[in-house]
Amino acid sequence: MNDMAKPPRSRAAKWTRRGFIGAGILAGGALLIGVGVRPGNPVGELGPKVAGGEGEQLINSWLKIDADNVVTAIVPHCEMGQGAHSVLAQMLADELDADWSLVKVMQAPTDGSYVVTDTIRMFIAGGTVGAPDWLEPTWNGLFTKIGQLADGLITGGSSSIRTTGQHTMRIAGAAARQMLVGAAAKEWGVPASEIVTAGSTLSHKASGKSAPYAQFAAAAAEQDMPQTPVLKAPKDYRLMGTDAPRTDIPAKVNGTAEFGIDTKIPGQTMTYAAVRRVPVPGTRVAKMDAGAAKAMPGVLQILNMGDFIAVVADSYWQAQQALNGITAEYTAAESKIRSSADQSAAFAAALDQAGDGGGEEVIGKGKVAEAMQVAAKKLSAEYQAPYLAHAPLEPMNATVWVRDGKCEIWTGTQVPLFARSAAAKALGLSADDVTVHHPIMGGGFGRRLETDYVIQAVRIAQATGYPVKMIWSREEDTQKGLFRPADMSRFTGGLDAKGRLVAYNNVFTQRHDPQEACDCAFYEIPHKSIRVAEAPLHLPFAAFRSVDHSQQAFFIESFIDEAAHAAGHDPVEFRLGMLGNSPRHKAVLEKVTAMANWSSKPAAGRGRGVALTESFGSIVAEVVEVDMTGGKPRVTNVWCAADPGYAMNPDGFRNQMEGGIVFGLTAALYGEISLKDGAVEQGNFNDYQLMRINECPVIAVEIINGNHEKLGGAGEPGLPPAAPALANAIFAASGKRIRVLPIAKQFA
Template sequence: MKRRGVLLSAAAAGALVVGWGLMPARSRLGSAALLQGGGGVALNGWIRIEPDGSVVLAMPRSEMGQGVHTALPMLAAEELDLPLSRMRIAQAGADAIYGNVETLQASLWFHPAHEEDPDGFRRAQVKAARWVVGKIGRELGLNVTGGSSSVADAWPVVRLAAATARASLLGAASLRWKLPVEELVVADGRITHPSGRTAGFGELAQEAAATPPGEVRLKARKDWKLIGQPAPRLDLPAKVDGSAVFGLDVRLPGMKYAAVRLCPMIGGFPGAVQADRALALPGAERLVMLPAEGGSTAGFAVVGRSTWHARRAVQAVQVDWQQRPGGGLDSQAIQAALESAVRGDRGFTFHAEGDVDGAEREAARVVEAWYAAPYLAHATMEPMNCTARVAGGKVELWVPTQVPGLCRDIAARVAGVPVDDVTVHVTLLGGGFGRRLEVDYAAYAVRVAMDCGGAPVQLAFSREEDMQHDFYRPLHVARLRAAVDREGRVTSLRITSAGDDITPRWMARGVPALSAGVDTPDKTSPEGLFDQPYAFGHQRMRHVSTRSGVPVGFWRSVGHSHNAFMIEGFMDELATAVRQDPLDFRRAMLRGSPRHVAVLELAAAKAGWGTPLPAGRARGIALHESFGSVVAQVVEASLEGGRPRVHRVVCAADVGTVVNPNIVAQQMEGAVVFALGAALYGKIDIRDGQVQQANFPAYPMVRMADAPTVETWLVPSNRPPAGVGEPGVPPLAPALAQAIFQLTGKRLRSLPFNLA
């Protein structure tokens, strides 16, 4: 009977799941109560009308230079027919309507070909999976700024919220004047009638809040006046005049300052600690021990009257650091282990098509190459920091974060208070690149604030602590093999890669209740390899998931950042093997991918591919799709003093509908410089558990004098907006590697480039 009861319960649970799946998705417009305040009138959870007629948009995403605090207001202003200068933003609350649904849907690892499946079966599978994950995302409300998803996620909901508010305002004017809605016109934040009657949004707000919107229609593309135009950034004036508030700019009455010192060995911990001399220094107040939090390393902090006092004292503490029980980690040994795993040719198969083994048996020759990419740090210009106050059973944070909800959760866990008693204020971010998807620094700040008697405490990492206690881009290796037949045609592609998975580790750190210690195939490891667009007749892509013990995290463009280097570098090797021009070879292999061909040809045309260059210069080309966008880059480079010098990068991109072309160009320019630094210099070495690089002298960045000219050309598109902040990173390294090959005849198969 007990067994039958279990079966019945399982069946009932299954029925509930099916029933839930068939229900309509939860609305993301939300209640107006979520945005009330400041004297304005909210019309839904996203739009509030101020008395002066300006409009406040609830802002759930963090601004870290990518322009989201301009792009999202542009969507709302378009639907409201309001000048962008009259849009304001207010930090969104913790309600589920502000969760990022797109980033969860993007985690699905279907092959792109499934979405274009002609028989419709696999396309239906993709659609169904996105529907289910979208519904889950609406329920979870996970607020994440990452995955180049902010505009894509906001595209439907912010426009709908603004259009709904517009309909209510029109309805209110219609009722007030007893005139048909069809005769009313909205322009510049006012509603007018040919009879001369007119009213601003502020005058109609109260009535609009009580007026059902009726039929809501989004503006047709042909009627857009703002979307697609190069509007000025709303955050620029404050950043120019110095009034912008980043995490380290927070100042509160009675604030104290804390400096951290964590165990220099990954996974290690402090043994005996002697702090008497340190705390006797002027301005030093107390030492607070820090257990490992949020996946980071144990250590301690010293609180002082200023950051200088705290840092001086924390360095004076005498401590006997202890190695982790498993012994010190070593990046060279980890790479050797990954290479051994790849040789085993096992792992999870993310994509398979045709008969790779048969194609290799029948081949005239097989081309094989090994590629490798090192650990990388995020090295944001603003090191990790958080200001916390714990008083009266309440916790308040001022923090530059990409995950305010997760900061709220870990603060509640550390302080032992209900999550509703935690308030998070998101400041501007001095760089994110994925590092601020972590919550370790917020947890440390709360831990210190608990020991400070209700005073606010600003905890900040030094540059050295920041770089040596990061969540690094994983070390990654791959073996690529292709069969070439007797006619010189490439017939197959086999890829086996190995490296640590990011998503399961991140979930365990930030969302432990959902991770439950379960590892599932992680798209971020093989992305860009298993889903490459080239038409190989036979394909097989496997990935071996490993757990090295090194803390790994999301790094700008994630797996694409190194996998594009590997697949595009190998494409160049194949072009050479079959004696074809790299552009012609790619174009021929993009059968059935007109979107990719259009981007590739635009980049080549604008760069003058095939035309003569000055002596000592060469070009390289690469193409990659990531985060829904297709980007091609042509790099023009030379060698100066035996080192590569990039003079010009021509970037062509199809990012779907362009909201603000200026911001797209800025992001492509920033991505090129970011990727160039990684290609030329970026590497984190670990010996005996200790990260060897501690500051920019050992982990260089591209300086202004070495930055290339970057041109950005956009392919017109009617698709919804796709990613912008990250897709400009992946093509740079392989394009540069090809240019260097043209100059030297040397193939570069590992990052960073070494011409010695």
């Protein structure tokens, strides 16, 4: 058994990462028209959990109003820097006609009473439209129950705004507004249609009556819950579509925001654990020498846990220093992959065996072999992408206290209910006996979709019997984590006499999430075959920002660029020629090329490259300009045009595009986890380099609101076009074609 592999996920075993994150794209980003509030109005059940303060009234599952007229949005998704908490509250507040200055956000409890019903609904039902009004309560209740059974409280797949926001928070706000109006109409004895709401106030012009929402909160909560309230049209938006200030920024600026790593248990003396996992997947600790470590100051316990070693001490520094003094020997690894060259050879062997038609065909269209035989011109290419580490600023950590048959956990996680069930299983407890406290996170990027670090902390706490805060060192985070999979992809293509791409044959080795990331479906290519020839991975993997799109976009858009040059066509015009049935994609591509003044000639030694992708329901095109005059690539400008359907907070959306671009450029230029003797070579930011601020280009982002009923994501779609656009720019400037990442070491 591979001890570094991901642990099983208790009741959610059927909800693999593929099922939860990937299915959102299987739906093509389609949104469901449905109810995001719970059937009925369980304010009595939920009130003590979320509205226990003096004067607080829970109106429905997702919002409460206090005596000071403050509206609190109860948000089920986590906040890890992406701004989801604020935008979800913004959507609720707009439908409620609330005063944004009187809106707060509360993290929903992680006890199973809240699940992301509409995220699950999208993943399961795909593009299916909502149920009829009369069936909606039952339909919604079904997916709520599925979510509860599957531990469905998850933040990933750029899904928060386009599911919970569009079909939970908006509906909760609209329903609450209708309930408040109904309560006021009854007391005032006036028609509900004559009552106007604005700025958290109800008013009736004819009678001159006016009151804050708080005055009718209790009466509103007694009413039946409207299951399908009328939502606003874009022309009536007051907050949605505006740059409403984020609610989480002030605390992050003044230092009062609390992350998992800041956890302190009141009344308890904290102890700290440093850990060292086995260096090679599949091995175990055979023996260790901890003699020197035991004598070091502050050391409380030294634990050999089989698949890792832990030192518990009075401070983290003491624990880590003692851990550094421990020597260990490990069992032999079963994997034959010992180096990065071995991993590449395993990929190549799988592709060689697949040949031109082997492997599993996942996309098939037309007759590729016949089209290739009659093609006027043929081309082929092979691309490779390495393993990558997530490298969030806040390393993996969890504070755990196991006592009296109960367990409390404080940790940043994208899957708090998965974490609860995993901890319960590790301890042999019921999930009801495990409490997960869920602070904000200093970055996730998919890494915190996994529960391995939580299980590790639980095991340490169980062994010690007192509260323990486990923190991974940066080296541990880089070398012993779960990684973005490496991959290799081969293409052959056929062009007709007019230079059109008529045959497209692709085979690659890794297909995880989302399933159709390997397909450029928006391009019109009459004959297409896309296949996967599975090859073993040496390192365990986890979702990485944009998941398979982070590799596949580089492969696909690099090959499309090569086809354009082989055809003797401009790369933009070549792509536009294949977008006749994709008007939104065409509009995005035309927008970005206008932004970049594509038709103009770059300065000497500079080149521009373009890439077009669709991921998580958002269409994104980027143009990168690179300066090669210094002998190595320096990115000077990035232009980005994006169509997310409708940007609920344009400033926040631009921030996410900018962050995704920098993340993608970092991965393209520097990102590489390499292997030596079966172990990861890199250890910290000195040898796992990130893009520095002085290297960051000027970034311009423009938004096209192409379909307000079909929202796309923001957190991930900015990343995929960055690497291919950069590689294509380097070719334009230097004639050097980049087919293997990372780029920087090829110019060292």
